[in-house]
Amino acid sequence: MSMEIAIPQPAERETYLNKEYGVWSWLLTTDHKRIALLYLISITFFFFIGGFFALLIRLELLTPAGDLVQADTYNKLFTMHGMVMIFFFLIPSIPAVLGNFLVPMMIGAKDLAFPRINLLSWYLYIIGGVLMLHCMLTGGVDTGWTFYAPFTTNFTNTNFIEAGMAIFVAGFSSILTGLNFVVTIHRMRAPGLTWARLPLFIWAHYATSIIQLLGTPVIAVTIVMVAAERALHLGIFDPKLGGDPLLFQHLFWFYSHPAVYIMILPAMGIMSEIIACFSRKRIFGYSFVAFSSIAIAVFGFLVWAHHMFVAGMSVYAALVFSLLSYAVAVPSAIKVFNWTATLYKGSIHYDAPMLYAFGFLGLFTMGGLTGLFLAALGINVHVTDTYFVVAHFHYIMVGGAVMGYLGGMHFWWPKISGRLYPEGWARLAALIVFIGFNLTFFPQFILGYLGMPRRYYDYSHMPEFQVLNVLSTAGATVLGVGYLLPMIYFLWSMRYGKPASDNPWNAAGLEWKTASPPPTFNFDEEPVVTWEAYNYEELDAPHTEEVRVAR
Amino acid sequence: MPDSTIVGLHHEEQHHPELLHHFADPQQQRDASSLGMWVFLATEIMFFGGLFCAYLIYRRWYFGDFAAASKTISMPLGATNTAVLICSSLTVVLAVWAAQTARRTLLLGSLAITMLLGVTFLGIKGIEYRDKFVEHHVPGASFSFENEPVPGHPGQYANPHHAQIFFSLYFVMTGLHALHMIIGLGIFLWLLMMAWKGRFTPEYHTPVEIGGLYWHFVDIVWIYLFPLLYLIDRHP
Ligand code: HEM
Ligand SMILES: [Cu+2]
Numbered sequence: 001m002s003m004e005i006a007i008p009q010p011a012e013r014e015t016y017l018n019k020e021y022g023v024w025s026w027l028l029t030t031d032h033k034r035i036a037l038l039y040l041i042s043i044t045f046f047f048f049i050g051g052f053f054a055l056l057i058r059l060e061l062l063t064p065a066g067d068l069v070q071a072d073t074y075n076k077l078f079t080m081h082g083m084v085m086i087f088f089f090l091i092p093s094i095p096a097v098l099g100n101f102l103v104p105m106m107i108g109a110k111d112l113a114f115p116r117i118n119l120l121s122w123y124l125y126i127i128g129g130v131l132m133l134h135c136m137l138t139g140g141v142d143t144g145w146t147f148y149a150p151f152t153t154n155f156t157n158t159n160f161i162e163a164g165m166a167i168f169v170a171g172f173s174s175i176l177t178g179l180n181f182v183v184t185i186h187r188m189r190a191p192g193l194t195w196a197r198l199p200l201f202i203w204a205h206y207a208t209s210i211i212q213l214l215g216t217p218v219i220a221v222t223i224v225m226v227a228a229e230r231a232l233h234l235g236i237f238d239p240k241l242g243g244d245p246l247l248f249q250h251l252f253w254f255y256s257h258p259a260v261y262i263m264i265l266p267a268m269g270i271m272s273e274i275i276a277c278f279s280r281k282r283i284f285g286y287s288f289v290a291f292s293s294i295a296i297a298v299f300g301f302l303v304w305a306h307h308m309f310v311a312g313m314s315v316y317a318a319l320v321f322s323l324l325s326y327a328v329a330v331p332s333a334i335k336v337f338n339w340t341a342t343l344y345k346g347s348i349h350y351d352a353p354m355l356y357a358f359g360f361l362g363l364f365t366m367g368g369l370t371g372l373f374l375a376a377l378g379i380n381v382h383v384t385d386t387y388f389v390v391a392h393f394h395y396i397m398v399g400g401a402v403m404g405y406l407g408g409m410h411f412w413w414p415k416i417s418g419r420l421y422p423e424g425w426a427r428l429a430a431l432i433v434f435i436g437f438n439l440t441f442f443p444q445f446i447l448g449y450l451g452m453p454r455r456y457y458d459y460s461h462m463p464e465f466q467v468l469n470v471l472s473t474a475g476a477t478v479l480g481v482g483y484l485l486p487m488i489y490f491l492w493s494m495r496y497g498k499p500a501s502d503n504p505w506n507a508a509g510l511e512w513k514t515a516s517p518p519p520t521f522n523f524d525e526e527p528v529v530t531w532e533a534y535n536y537e538e539l540d541a542p543h544t545e546e547v548r549v550a551r
Numbered sequence: 552m553p554d555s556t557i558v559g560l561h562h563e564e565q566h567h568p569e570l571l572h573h574f575a576d577p578q579q580q581r582d583a584s585s586l587g588m589w590v591f592l593a594t595e596i597m598f599f600g601g602l603f604c605a606y607l608i609y610r611r612w613y614f615g616d617f618a619a620a621s622k623t624i625s626m627p628l629g630a631t632n633t634a635v636l637i638c639s640s641l642t643v644v645l646a647v648w649a650a651q652t653a654r655r656t657l658l659l660g661s662l663a664i665t666m667l668l669g670v671t672f673l674g675i676k677g678i679e680y681r682d683k684f685v686e687h688h689v690p691g692a693s694f695s696f697e698n699e700p701v702p703g704h705p706g707q708y709a710n711p712h713h714a715q716i717f718f719s720l721y722f723v724m725t726g727l728h729a730l731h732m733i734i735g736l737g738i739f740l741w742l743l744m745m746a747w748k749g750r751f752t753p754e755y756h757t758p759v760e761i762g763g764l765y766w767h768f769v770d771i772v773w774i775y776l777f778p779l780l781y782l783i784d785r786h787p
Contacts, residue, residue: 110573113583179590187583188573213590217598225605225723232691234719235712236605242712247608251601521573 015418015517030115031520036101037416038122039092042129044487046088049136051480053081058440058473064466066458074457075142076158082145087167088129090401091259094266095177095212096125098408099205101416103181105511105518106199108190108527113183121176128170135162144455146256149237149248153229161230164223171216171223174262178212181205190510192529199509199533200289204269207293211258211265211300219255222248249311253304261300263397264364265293267404268335271357274411275339277507278354279346282534285338292331299328309380318377325375332368336361351505352426356407359434363399367392370445385455388448394441406433406486413490414504418517419497425489433482439475443468508534569755581757588761592768599727599772606720606779609713615701616713618784622702623688624721625679629781632675636770639668643763650746650756658751658759662743665766669736676729683718690719702784721780728776731769738762 016033019025026034057077060068069077100118104111112118135141141163143152152160185206189198225236226248235241237248276283283289305313305321339361348354370392373379383389413421447468452459459465503512508531514523531538567577574580610617646661648654687695696711696718742762745751751759 113573114587115571115573117587175594179587179594182590183583183587186586187579213594214597217594218601221598221601221727224727225602228719228723232719234690235716236719242613242710242716244608247605251604254601526575 013515014519015515016520017418017517019520028119030111030119032100032104032112032115032118033416033518033520033522035118035122036097039096039100039125042122042126043089043093043097046084046129047483049133050081050084050089051483053077053084054476055480057081058476060457061459061469062473064458064460064463064469066460069457071457072142075144075455076140078455079142079144080136080140083141083163083167084132085397086145086259086263087170088125088132090263090397091174092125092170092177093263093405094270094401094408095174095181095205095208095262096121098270098405098412099181099208099266100177102412102511103184103202103205104188105514105522106202106509107185107188107193108510108523108529109184109188110521110523112180113188114180117176118180121173121180124169124173124176128166128168128173131162131166131169135159135166138162146252147226148252149226149229149245150239150243153226153237154233161227164227168220168223171220174212175216178209178216181209182213185209190527190529193510196287197529197531197533198290199269200272200283200286200293201266201269203290203293204265204272207297208262208265210294210297211262214301215255215258215262218251219259222251222255225251246308246311246313249308250305253307254301257304257307258297258300260393260396261296263401264404265296267360267364267401267408268293270404270408270411271335271339271360273507273509274353274357274407275342276534276536277411277505278349278351278357279343280349280536280540281342281346282532282536283338284341284344285334286533288334289338292334295331296328299324299331303328306375306380309377310384322375322377326372329368329372329375332364336365336368350427352421352423352430353407353411353505355427355430356403356410356433359430359437360400360403360407363395363403363434363437367395367397367400370395383448385453386448387444387452387454390454391441391444391448394444399437399441403433403437406430409486409490411505412511413493414500415511415516415518417490417494417497418500419493420500420504421486421493421497422489425485429482429485429489432478432485436475436478436480436482440472440479441475443471443475447472506539508536508539567755569750577754584757584761585764588764592764595731595768595772599724602720602724602727603775603779606724609716609720610779610783613710613713613716614784615704615707616709617717618702619699619709620688620696620714620717620721621781621783621785623686623699624781625682626781626785628675628679629777632672633773633777635668635672635675636773639665639672640767640770642668643766646742647756647759647763650751650759651753653753655746655749658746659743662739662746666736666739666743669732669739673729673732673736676725680722683722688718690715690722694718724776724780728769728772731772735762735766735769738765 016031026038029035029038056069057074060066060074060077062068066074100112139158141147141156141158141160143156143158143160143163147160147164185198185202228234229236229238229243233241235243237243237245239245272283272289303321303325305317306325309318309321370388374383374389374392410421410426413419447465448454450465452462452465459469500516502514502516504516505512510523510527510529511518513527570577570580574583642661642665646658646665649658649661683689687693694711694715696709696714699709699714701707701709739762742759745758
């Protein structure tokens with residue numbers, strides 16, 4: 001399928017973009033689509049900051065000696081990289097940008113249930129972001145993104161309290177987004193849009209919201225305890241005073257393991273949309289894919305201690321957590337199988353979003369499978385805290401979640417901006433990202449297996465690791481180019497791209513039945529849904545007319 | 552439902568001044584708001600849950616020390632505060648009922664009394680905090696807890712480190728609870744102002760209802776805090 005040029009739009013049509021102009025019309029907006037764009041700009045900014053730290057890390061590791069930066073600086077680099085990428089880019093990325101934009105549109109609502117709370121959520125994010133930036137500019141933090149006590153509470157000389165506050169505040173922004181989604185999905189669906197007809201993107205965001213709502217408060221209160229302990233020298237986590245450092249790890253991972261699903265579930269939702277559209281088929285096993293999202297949200301809360309196998313816990317507890325970690329991989333596998341089955345005998349189109357989706361499928365599978373390696377107690381002891389773990393989670397978070405995010409951005413860009421992006425460049429970028437990614441992170445599996453520990457700036461006692469590290473750094477450069485390209489051509493297309501039709505992909509879903517870009521209240525008339533999700537066979541059947549709800 | 556009726560409905564309901572533009576009808580708006588508050592309270596449970604978890608672990612480990620520390624906080628004041636909060640929950644219920652049945656004086660009165668009770672609670676809490684400060688039981692550099700007997704174990708004295716953990720949790724838990732009370736007072740002040748302006752009617756009183764939900768929740772947290780913190784090993 002190629003993207004067709006739209007019937008030229010009458011110039012005066014009012015959209016959410018041209019309804020009002022001026023800074024305040026953006027900064028005080030309660031339109032979920034405008035807030036999505038505010039988020040888009042902010043998280044892109046943080047993505048490049050985090051990327052800058054990553055670049056410095058990779059440059060340091062180019063040579064075995066610790067020559068580019070000092071040990072302390074290196075600690076700060078990987079800490080700030082992790083904190084920025086996780087709390088200020090990946091967690092808000094898909095929900096706050098694409099979710100914000102699409103959840104109301106996909107369910108036929110005029111806005112989220114609480115538009116002002118939505119705006120508040122963005123401001124909280126910005127306050128957290130400013131704190132984080134201030135913290136960075138005044139020296140940064142060196143605790144690792146995991147900020148383990150008692151290092152964080154008693155030993156580090158860096159300003160953890162400010163970084164903790166930044167994460168705390170950003171956490172509430174995440175909670176409010178989740179709250180808005182849950183209420184919106186329950187209460188604002190268009191007539192006829194039953195739960196069984198919801199797009200899987202909505203199911204995924206519903207599951208994500210559950211985690212945001214039930215997990216984030218726990219890390220928030222943990223940060224309160226750490227900050228209080230650091231400020232007042234309490235003994236909650238300090239073993240010298242009778243406290244328990246393992247309690248910190250339990251509380252931290254009780255949030256942070258589910259948090260990895262905050263990052264991946266929305267990307268899985270995007271996958272279902274893209275794969276169905278570009279295979280022109282109803283998604284295989286709809287209800288399995290839908291309920292596997294909920295299963296991930298629930299089981300995701302039961303496996304946190306697999307991050308602590310070497311931290312000291314009973315063999316029996318370790319066995320149980322190992323087993324449960326295997327269990328949590330089942331719903332993920334169900335999704336992968338169902339997507340694959342959807343492809344089977346589909347009429348597959350290789351447009352850019354689909355290329356990203358293919359990338360996701362391969363990389364996420366690699367990441368998930370290596371997660372199973374890590375969940376095996378024996379292997380875990382061997383590779384824990386090595387580059388194997390680093391490769392594992394980057395395969396999922398960057399190979400999976402970021403690929404999904406980019407795929408989604410391409411898929412919905414015509415709807416968001418009303419313009420088409422240049423397809424050729426987009427396919428090239430997808431290819432570059434895929435190659436760059438694998439070049440960066442595959443060598444890290446080998447490095448980790450061979451015993452290269454993570455978070456070390458100097459490996460001069462092991463010069464044989466250099467070749468793989470050079471490959472990795474080279475890959476990171478390619479990957480960087482792959483990420484810059486979409487940013488450039490998206491910006492370019494806002495001015496020079498061809499105007500998009502309302503439904504350039506001939507996709508199912510309510511968001512495609514309104515104008516591109518949509519009017520402020522999304523639909524000119526309240527839509528009434530009489531069809532199942534992903535009715536592609538129906539859409540492509542020659543005799544049916546597409547049901548139009550707006551204009 | 553045919554489209555025309557939906558559009559028709561819209562026009563009628565547009566007249567209701569409190570109906571926000573993106574809701575189809577007042578019922579939907581009400582349902583959304585109250586679900587929103589319930590969901591928020593679920594996150595609050597997890598927020599306090601982390602602290603309760605830490606508390607329970609240390610209480611099991613250091614039971615004697617916790618009991619000794621618990622003896623030094625004032626049970627009568629805590630009990631009074633419990634009574635105060637239970638009364639305030641009653642006045643909140645009255646306020647909701649008054650709003651539903653358009654009893655303006657009762658509404659204003661119950662909101663005001665609720666706030667008064669809330670302030671009383673914070674006042675008593677302040678006295679308790681001051682006592683702890685005077686006794687050097689506030690964790691930190693000046694903390695001291697020497698020669699405090701462990702209840703039921705004559706001749707045994709509490710480990711000051713472990714008692715300090717009790718007091719750390721005591722201050723963090725009751726402090727966060729008090730912060731929630733202060734936020735609640737802010738909400739009720741706003742409700743009082745809106746009620747004064749006559750904004751609540753039997754058709755539209757969702758803010759009173761969900762404000763009340765929040766208040767009840769904060770009360771319930773205290774209902775758990777009181778026995779856990781004040782009543783450890785309190786038998787003769
Ligand atoms: C398929 C199911 C998964 C299993 C069985 C699994 C298993 C594991 C295990 C056992 C570890 C601990 C390794 C160690 O520290 O020794 C780990 C680390 C990690 N995983 Fe996964 N994982 C899975 C999915 C995911 C997903 C979906 C994400 C992210 C979107 C993710 C992100 C991470 C991160 C960030 C870490 C390292 C955290 C750190 O120490 O800094 N994992 N995984
Ligand atoms: Cu995990």
